[in-house]
Amino acid sequence: MHSTKRHVAGLTALAVTVVSAGVLALPLSSDNWGSQPHWAYAGNHDPAHWSDMDPKFTACGNGQAQSPIDLESRDAKTGKAGEFHIDYEKGAVSLVNNGHTIQANVSDAKDTVVFDGDTYHLAQFHFHAPSEHVTDGKRFPLELHFVNEDGRKVAVIGVLVKLGEKNETLAPVLNSLPATGPVSLKSTKPPVTVDLASVLPHDHKAFVYTGSLTTPPCTEGVHWIVLSEPIQMSKDQIESFTHIFPDNHRPLQKINGREIDNESE
Numbered sequence: 205m206h207s208t209k210r211h212v213a214g215l216t217a218l219a220v221t222v223v224s225a226g227v228l229a230l231p232l233s234s235d236n237w238g239s240q241p242h243w244a245y246a247g248n249h250d251p252a253h254w255s256d257m258d259p260k261f262t263a264c265g266n267g268q269a270q271s272p273i274d275l276e277s278r279d280a281k282t283g284k285a286g287e288f289h290i291d292y293e294k295g296a297v298s299l300v301n302n303g304h305t306i307q308a309n310v311s312d313a314k315d316t317v318v319f320d321g322d323t324y325h326l327a328q329f330h331f332h333a334p335s336e337h338v339t340d341g342k343r344f345p346l347e348l349h350f351v352n353e354d355g356r357k358v359a360v361i362g363v364l365v366k367l368g369e370k371n372e373t374l375a376p377v378l379n380s381l382p383a384t385g386p387v388s389l390k391s392t393k394p395p396v397t398v399d400l401a402s403v404l405p406h407d408h409k410a411f412v413y414t415g416s417l418t419t420p421p422c423t424e425g426v427h428w429i430v431l432s433e434p435i436q437m438s439k440d441q442i443e444s445f446t447h448i449f450p451d452n453h454r455p456l457q458k459i460n461g462r463e464i465d466n467e468s469e
């Protein structure tokens with residue numbers, strides 16, 4: 205009798221252990237990244253290894269027109285690339301921490317960029333720390349990417365951020381950055397309203413060149429419009445992002461003879 209009791213107690217203890225292990229394992233298996241490999245900015249899956257992680261990522265390794273690059277005014281030509289016009293408005297964005305950055309999804313179809321006569325619609329903007337592009341030898345604390353799509357191609361507006369005054373326009377976004385994720389690719393926070401036109405610097409002089417997505421799959425043929433004039437954010441505002449993502453920038457890529465143009469809207 206005594207030994208039977210012991211046996212039952214042993215089974216119960218085993219069952220508890222199994223349940224505990226299952227619960228502990230849950231956070232690792234319940235993320236919603238699907239079958240995408242977990243590329244990263246450091247460690248075994250850092251940018252130098254992206255191309256080895258998935259056959260779809262080969263452009264990250266052997267692409268000849270990759271981004272970001274070092275943009276130098278003295279190398280840029282004027283008026284050679286496509287003309288552009290940015291038409292952004294005030295609207296609601298939903299913030300998502302996707303594990304690689306914080307992304308503000310835009311549902312308003314009115315935000316557009318016209319580049320070379322084609323109209324692109326703003327899908328989302330997101331943050332990189334520090335900046336991915338370097339302009340005239342300078343790297344900035346942050347870079348925002350406004351990703352515009354026309355169904356086939358992508359045009360990205362790069363906005364550099366320097367340390368300075370508090371950015372009132374972006375304050376609603378920076379006050380609601382979701383620190384954790386990716387539990388879901390859907391935002392768990394209510395949308396915030398931001399005046400997207402006012403987020404951009406006053407001067408729309410830009411470096412224009414053809415490059416790639418700076419994250420896997422590093423797809424090429426992306427029209428880059430990197431605005432030369434940085435916007436400002438306070439130290440606290442910059443740190444509201446870097447506390448969550450201290451470093452999510454891809455290293456500089458080879459220019460490989462690509463033409464860089466200076467354009468102004």
Ligand SMILES: [Zn+2]
Pocket residue numbers: 330331332349418
């Ligand atoms: Zn980006």
